[in-house]
Amino acid sequence: MVSKTNSTIRDVAALAGVSLMTVTNVVKKRKSTYGRDAEKRVLDAIETLGYRPNSSAQNLRDSLSRSVGFVISDSNPNFLSDPFISQLVGGLSLHLSSIDYSLDIQGVSPEEFETANIVRKLKNDAFCAILSGPKELRDKHVNFLSKLGKPIAIFQEVDRNSSPNIIIIREDDMSGAYALGKHLLLKKAKNIVFIRPATDWSAVEQREIGLRTALEANGQDVTCETIISMSESYLEVKKVVSSYMEKYKPDAIVAATDAMGVAAMHACEELGFKVPKDIKVAGFNGFEAWQYTKPLMTTVVSPAFEMGRIAGETLLASLSDGEPKQKDIVFSTQLRVSNST
Amino acid sequence: MVSKTNSTIRDVAALAGVSLMTVTNVVKKRKSTYGRDAEKRVLDAIETLGYRPNSSAQNLRDSLSRSVGFVISDSNPNFLSDPFISQLVGGLSLHLSSIDYSLDIQGVSPEEFETANIVRKLKNDAFCAILSGPKELRDKHVNFLSKLGKPIAIFQEVDRNSSPNIIIIREDDMSGAYALGKHLLLKKAKNIVFIRPATDWSAVEQREIGLRTALEANGQDVTCETIISMSESYLEVKKVVSSYMEKYKPDAIVAATDAMGVAAMHACEELGFKVPKDIKVAGFNGFEAWQYTKPLMTTVVSPAFEMGRIAGETLLASLSDGEPKQKDIVFSTQLRVSNST
């Protein structure tokens, strides 16, 4: 293998027979500070030497890391298997790599949030976070992040009107859930169950509130009970739903996510209930993988990929312009009615 | 907000009343080079100043970036929605963040592979790649990567015995497919169809070879035809399978991935074929999302998360130890038989 003593801007200047300044100017494309012949000689030298600016040196020079950190508070080490999170990361990474920024991802359990390397070393220019755990713990983490002194984007929390460097990026789960509730009423559902994971997510709270608001307008006529599954796993959700269905007779199940909805649907079918005739089932997210259920599930679609992209754009903007103009960015969700309701 | 003029090692030394050397030694935990009292003063100073080593400076100093780049050759910008890739990234990122390395991800279309920022700027210490496109294009990309002069891990290619800095990390798709083929024979399948996407992936080729090898042992008795779907999308696969099923009467379908398998299964059911009675269906990968099909699909399970983790470990090892000991790391796959066959 060729021994790679990377060439520096000095080597380029020497080979091209120009000064350091001229090389920088050519590289930075500051026309009118150099002549045509000099430009050509510099470009040739860069080509033959295979010169590439050393980014560590650039970063030191202008005290930037050109990177964004993304802390994911999740008890599952394989947090990227959650499509919501992988879409956020995908959208964010797409934008960052287009402007030559890099992305540091770290998953951390909610309990260890404040001791995660990524927020302790603090080497990134800005941070994204998605939180989980009880509301007061999440509040604590928001507060912790706000003291980092860097631009922060937090996904899926409600705006706390907190410090000036925090941007909230969320989807309007409440309205989506509200629309879903109204849809179920239209379909004559009377006894509705909301199934949610034990883990607290702000989005889940919002979904429950929206659903209940829609249903409560109908007074005593309609009931809504919440049941909790210890985990979001397929088997656990199925078990919880099965044992509930054996005792009670709801006519609709709203699951906090599509994955949970599929499990609920299967539980019902195995007990002999037909979907949607005997019981309606709906979920949240509408990601690729869950579009393959039979019957196709009614869901509230999340714009997660786009949210990731906007997080990148907004953070970078506030890095150069100072305080962000918009401190609470809300994406609308969309009810997609299918055959399961 | 507090104005953050980050404190340097000099400030710490000054406050603690010790030399720079001593601070470095304490930070680097080189015991026996400093005394107890000095240590305490330094640690206190670090605490009160909130000192954190500047990683750009460290990186410049020892010409490292402490980051790994991951180039994903995929025509879909939302490449992370592919569970195979998101698992690779998850495993890799978990390992890297545990040793305080960061991860640069960039998706790029096969045609633009060599012009992607990430491989042009070359700022990472090592690279991972997953390739797609025709075999000769992939060969070209392997060759291109081998000339980068940095440790490279390539997923899911076959070993080309190429340059010393390339590590191949793959799963044994051929054996998995072979086992699946034998299983289908055991289940009395005679006319088998392999459905694959038009896009070339090395893994898909391996799966086809393994399947055919298993079946060919049975001579003329058993047929195996390959059909191609332009895309991997649910609708496209369903359409292709439907129109095939209307003309021919295979008794088993092997899909190149579970996602395609689900689509194939639905196509069959909609035409009135029962799975597995009238037709058997199997896929590849066995990721979370596809464990929710009804009937549960027979599949060959991929250890993608673990492959990502090992890529990180191996690259980092070869960064410090020079050439890697193992140049071709093969993970075994596992046939998981379920109700769809």
Place this chain on the structure above:
DNA sequence: TTGAAAGCGTTACCAC
């Protein structure tokens, strides 16, 4: 243990 100094590569500023 210490203090001083050099060097990593880039960039900005200066006077010419």
Place this chain on the structure above:
DNA sequence: GTGGTAACGCTTTCAA
């Protein structure tokens, strides 16, 4: 346009 120099923060070496 040039050439020289200083600065970013850290680490190592060398002599004390």
